[in-house]
Amino acid sequence: MSDPDVIVVGGGPAGSCAAIVAARAGLSVVLLERGPFPGSKNMYGGVVYPRILDDLIPNWWEEAPIQRWVTRRATMLLTETQALTVDFRTEAWGKAPYNGATAYRPDFDAWLAGYAEAAGAQVLTSTTVTGLLRDDKGAVVGVTTDRPDGDLRARVVIACDGVNSFLAKEAGLYEHTDAKHFTLGVKETLALPKEVIDERFGVRGREGVDIEIVGCTGGINGGGFVYTNLDTVAVGVVLKLTKLAAQATRPEQIIANLKGHPAIAPLIEGGEMKEYSAHLIPEAGLRMMPKMTTDGMMVAGDAAALCLAAGIWLEGVNFAMASGMYAGETAVEAVRVNDVSAKGLVGYQRRLSNTFVLKDHRKLRRAPELVLSDRVQHLYPQMMANIAERMFRVDNPEPKPGLRRILRQERKRAGVRRRHLWRDAFTGFRSYG
Amino acid sequence: MSNRIVVCLKWVLQAGEPDDARFAGVSPADHAALELALQWAERTGGQLTAITVGPPQAETALRDAIACGASNAVRIDAPLSTNSADVAAAIASAAHDAKWVWCGDYSMDNGSGSVPAFLAAALSASQALGVTNVTFDDSGITATRRVDGGRREVLAVHAPVVISVEGATARLRRASLTALRASTTAPVDVVVPIVAMRTSQHTIQPYRPRARALAMPSGANVLDRVRSLTTTGTAVATHHEVETLAPAAAAARIVDALRDWGYL
Known part of the structure; x- marks a missing residue:
């Protein structure tokens, strides 16, 4: 068989979107997946936002294998005995064109890869890419x-081989990688009858809930989440890798603590564990991003650290799908004008820069650090929860204290310095504002 | 004389995922059969045909076989629940001139291991079933099979023959990337069986021993009869002895006691 125009490495959302775009444009595409089927090895922490598929797969929501549409989003601050929740729900997210959805990755990714196959891409499974083929000038010309x-040669290689990408490293796209840029996501999937989940989370039909939690990870910086699938509930934590390594705590112990919290335990009581999984997350955004192209190769999705972990926004699959699409478009362009050098592939960086992919990251470049900072992690949840407790406590015959006094007293009690509070507020405002 | 070699593969859906082709596949025994068939084809210079009986998705099993080196592939279009005799008859009519037929000893779903036996009958071939070891030499194939009591039977195998092998007899080679790519577009012959295929519904249940006839319980009234059946209210453990013996003597004594009490 003749060599293909494009090799896509990895059958996740980035790889499949790249393959769909390139194959639909008439290029010959080989998609290499190491698992027995696309999605079989994949794991993530929460919710997928598939609106980016609007152009690629019109009316995707009619057939995407989703579990529930997220119509209730809660952000929760936990202390050992308290929980302060901002809980938002809207009917709008429960109907087309929808917003976020919970989905099982082996379903979602396999579904997406089906479109790549239908577009004419050759999907080869159980095949692990072990390295790059280079010509004498160092340009990437294929994979081993x-x-x-x-060995397989092609005009363009699109590396979508996931977090800690060996291909991007081998191509020299990462100047350096540092463990402090990664978090470890750990998740338990617990089976409960659908009616029980509906009742406990206050939803009906395909409506779902996504709860993001701060302050539930003990001394380790990170966060937690609870979200509903149709008849399972996923409970997990995201942990800063360096802190986790420094403390001799097992991640499953931290999940166990979260599951035992009085605010979480009633939601998941009686659930039977169906799956325990863990995965690295490239958490540091712009600070860790590699060069996106080199001669003959582009890198997309988690492999390019395109994962947005900015506290109230936790997204990755949409960034993967978008970057995959743009890499696919760029490959088509480059093959047509017969220039697959880094210069010929410059359109990829331009597409990333001009769209939400890098715009969001640039805007939120300080957010990951802020969210994982010691104050946000360990001091503010306690302070906020105490403020709420004081505000809503009725101390008769004492009169109600003024909010200003509560704020001042609780700030002091939590050991938060005023200038730190202002500085963090300013950073937060610059990022999110 | 033709030297046609055939391997029979059964593509099976996973029990918990009846509608999901992602989790489907063939048994390790079928993989071992494919590997041995490939080795035999290479040794004898014969052509290997991979055959399956199943729906169109089952062709993935055949394409995998082609990627590993099978020359051609035939899918007999019939439901996966077709009964063993009809599966064997359909394979026999599609491969009536086969000299060497390789099968896994049993599939992953029903696992009765009956298709190879039916197939040998349908082809009027000899059979070597449940083979645990296969050696090739210039005079042919020597197969070792498991027989009762932990003993082994060594067979000199001559064509035409149906050989069914256990999963540990061989490890399937890994297809080369070029062959894998070529296999995705390789042609698969589809045969529609002439006779209607009968299906059999198997359900997997826990083992339940057959009921035994018991004598009527004795007793004048219902309560007595229930008591005599269940020993409720009577002294339990009618057989009870305490002895201190050396292990060998103790074992012999236990066997004697069990024989006396009628358990053996």
Whole structure:
């Protein structure tokens, strides 16, 4: 068989979107997936926002294998005995064109890869890419795989091989990688009858809930989440890797603590564990992003650290799908004008820069650090929860204290300095404002 | 004389995921059969045909076989629940001139291991079933099979023959990337069986021993009869002895006691 125009490495959302775009434009595409089917190895922490698929797969919501549409989003601050929740729900997110959805990745990714196959891409599974083929000038001209006779050459390689991408590293796109830029996501999937989930979370039909939690990870900086699938509930935590390594705590112990919290335990009581999984997350945004292109190669999705972990926004699959699409478009362009050098692939960086992919990251570049900072992690949840407790406590015959006094007293009690509070507020305002 | 070699593969859906082709596949025994068939084809210079009986999705099993080196592939279009005799008859009519037929000893779903036996009958071939070891030499194939009591039977195998092998007899080679790519577009012959295929519905249940006839319980009234059946209210453990013996003597004594009490 002749060499393909494009090799896509990895059958996740980035890889499949890249393959769909390139194959639909008439290029010959080979998509290499190491698992027995696309999605079989994939894991994530929460919710997928598939609006980016509007152009690629019109009316995607009619057939996407989603579990529930998220119509209730809560952000929760936890202390050992308290919980302060901002809980938002809207009917609008429960109907087309929808907003976020919970989905099982082996379903969602396999579904998306089906479109790549239908577009004419050759999807080869159980095939692990082991390295890059280079010409004498160092340009990427293909990949090596773990199969016999396993070298495959192509005009363009799109590396969508996930977090900690060996291909991007081998191509020299990452100047350096640092463990402090990663978090570890750990998740338990607990089975409960659908009616029980509907009742406990106050939803009906396909409506779902996504709860993001701060202050539930003990001494380790990170966050937690609870979200509903159709008949399972996922409970998990995201933990700063360096802190986790420094403390001799097992991640499953931290999940166990979260599951035992009085605000969480009633939601998941009696759930039977169906799955325990863990995965690295490239959490540091712009601070860790690699160069996106080199001669003959582009990098997309988690492999390019395109994961937005900015506290109230936790997104990755949409960034993966978008970057995959743009890499696919760029490959089509480059093959047509017969220039697959880094210069020929410059359109990829331009597309990323001009769209939400890098605009969001640039805007929120300070957010990951702020969210994982010690004050946000360990001091503010306690302070906020205490303020709420004081505000809503009725101390008769004492008269109600003024809010200003409560704020001042609780700030002091929590050991938060005023200038730190202002500085964090300013950083938050610059990021989110 | 033709030297046609055939391997029979059964593509099986996973029990918990009846509608989901992602979790489907063939058994390790079928993989072992494919590997041995490939080795035999290479040794004898024969052509290997991979055959399956199943729906169109089952062709993935055949394409995997082609990627590993099978020359051609035939899918007999019939439901997966077709009964063993009809599966064997359909394979036999599609491969009536086969000399060497390789099968896994049993599939992952029903696992009765009956298709190879039916197939041998339908082809008027000899059979070597449940084989645990296969060696090739210049005079042919020597197969070792498991028989009762932990003993082994060594068979000199001559064509035409149906050989069914256990999963540990061989490890399937990994397809080369070029062959894998070519296999995705390789042609698969589809045969529609002439006779209607009968299906059989198997359900997997826990083992339930057959009921035994018991004598009527004795007793004048219902309560007595229930008591005599259940020993409720009577002294339990009618057999009870305490002895201190050396292990070998103790074992012999236990066997004797069980024989006396009628358990053996």
